[in-house]
Amino acid sequence: MQSSHNLTAVFDDPNLVSCAGLAPTMALAQRAGLARLVTKHLTLEGDGSANAHLKIPALVAGMVAGADSIDDMDLLRHGGMDRLFTGVRAPSTLGTFLRTFTFGHVRQLDAIASRFLTGLTKQSPVLPGAHRIAYLDVDDTIKATHGYAKQGVGYGYNHVKGVNALIATLSTPLAAPVIVGTRLRKGNTNSARGAGKFVADALATSRAAGATGELIVRADSAYYGHDVAAAAHRSGARFSVTARMNTAVTAAISTISEESWVPIRYPNAIWDEDEQRLVSDAEVAEIPFTAFTSRRKSEHITARLIVRRVKRLNPTSVPAGQGELFPTYRHHGVFTDTPLPMLDAEVAHRAHAIIEQVHADLRSGPLAHAPSGSFAANSAWLVLAAIAFNLTRAAGALASLFHAKATTATIRDQLISVPARLARSARRLRLHLPEGWPWQYAWEVLFAATCAPPGTARN
Incomplete structure (x- = not known):
């Protein structure tokens, strides 16, 4: 491919749009x-709060684009966009609108997001198989920020200065994730702060969105606590949470007999963060385990502890005090009450x-910035x-089975950012x-x- 040298350019066509999708x-x-x-559901008041029913869709449309x-x-204000859509607003107007939000209004917006997802599931096959089994995944990410003017900024667990975004996603073996909760x-x-209430809300949204079958809450060790497991139980869901290697867990692992370990091979190698390498082969065993025994007896939870062990490459990496117990292997425990067989439960948890991927999609899209100095905005x-x-x-x-599991960037490039020219024919x-x-x-x-008229056929 070579560029033509006989080329001129001028921005002068009022009928073109760059994102016909x-x-x-x-x-x-x-x-x-x-x-x-x-x-x-949104009860904003004050300057800049009028016409929220137009400004919210405009903000969403801009993010989709x-x-x-x-x-x-300003992506929404070019060429024929004012003919394609009504209610487009200037960026300054939308920024003023966002700054009118308080914490209560954000919670109202959470309710809108939950109900909107339910509406989407009725219009699109976005969650196939959710009536059989679905997975609710919970994790947080630090959105790095710069400067000192933003509210709520601090140094997180990864020593990066920013704000903490807690996210819950819902997926099935047949469906890519959708977001059922944000905070x-x-x-x-701390990652686990408020996680119990957050998980309970996300589970309610998941049920309303069609996850009426087996629903399993998955999380890493930051959420290993009574509140998350209890929230799952109250909602009729299961849990699968990475166990912290505390005294009780290490003591339980030490009781596993050598004959109990079963080899497992992962179809896709998993990353071992501590040893900084990919792991394809491991051994797995399980034992009954009662967690959270420091709480009152009625709050103890008994389930399975599924343990994966991997041979150490560096024997000197054994944690202090565990030299005799774990000299050869690294152990990773999963505390779960899922009915899946041991090996299936281990593989399902690693998923x-x-x-x-959702974190990455958001960070490469709307969450590339925390655009306001206001925390509520x-x-x-x-x-x-x-x-x-x-x-x-x-x-x-x-659109297609391929796009059903594609990243948002791929959907945007192939279906949203399609250039088009507007023309009028028969008053349409x-x-x-x-x-x-x-x-x-x-x-x-x-x-x-x-949006095609009834009876319209494709050419």
């Missing part, structure tokens, strides 16, 4: 009731890492990022899209499912 995607948002939910800051909302917290917050931004993520996922699920707008677009069929399926 927003038309069917925002039509899907309308069908799922986004504007209606905002009108019903790739905006990662308030200034980027922005101070950067120096908890799927939430890292950034909290609202995080919830809107989750709404945009779920909307993008639902649009991909409508017509989108003229590029001939030979590689993903034309998937785009047409999405369009037909959301």
Whole structure:
């Protein structure tokens, strides 16, 4: 491929749009009731709070199109966008709107996000198989920030200065994750703070979104505590949480007989953080275990401790006080009450890492910045990022099986950021899209499912 040297450029066509895929995607948002939910549940007051039912969809549309800051909302104001959509607002207006949020309004937005996801599941096959088995994954990530003007900034567990984003995702063996809960917290917050209530809310959203079968809460050792396990039990769910290697856990592991260990081979090698290497082979055993015995007896929880052991490459890495107990192997425990067989339960727990892809998608999209100095505004931004993520996922699920599991960046590149020219025919707008677009069929399926007139056939 070579560039033509006989080339000029001018920005002068008022009928072009750069992201024609927003038309069917925002039509899907309308069908799922986004504007209606905002009108019903959001009670903002004061300057800049008017027309929330237009500003919330505008912010979501900007994020779907790739905006990662308030200034980027100008993506919605070019060419024929004002003909394609009504209610588009300037970035300054949207920034003022976000700054009117308080903590209570963010919680109202959480309720909107939960109900909107339920609406999306009725419009799109976004969670196939959820009536049989689904996984609720919980983890937090530190969003790095710079400067000293942002509220809530602190140094987190990874020694990075920023704010802490707690996220819960719902997935099935057939479906990529959607986000069922978010919470922005101070950067120096302990990971497990408020996790019990957060998990309970996420479980309620998961049930409403169609996860009516077996529902398993998965989390790493930061969430190994009574509150998370008890929240799962109260909601009729199971739990699978990495156990901290405390005195009780190490004592239990030491009682496992050598004959109990069963070899396991992972189809995809897993990363051992402590030894900084990929692990394909290990051994697994399980024993009954009662956790949280420091609490009152009624709060003790008895389940299974599934232990994976891997040979050490460096014997000098044995933790102090464990030289005689674990001289040859590294041990990793999973505390779980799932009914799955031991090896299946171990493999299923390792799939908890799927939430890292969601973190990566958010950090490469709307969460690339915490765009405001106001903590409440950034909290609202995080919830809107989750709404945009779920909307993008639902649009991909409508378009094709490939896009149902694609990353948001792939869906955006192939289905959203499609250039088009607007024309009017028989009092209707017509989108003229590029001939030979590689993903034309998937785009047409999405369009037909959301906003094509009844009886309209694809060419």
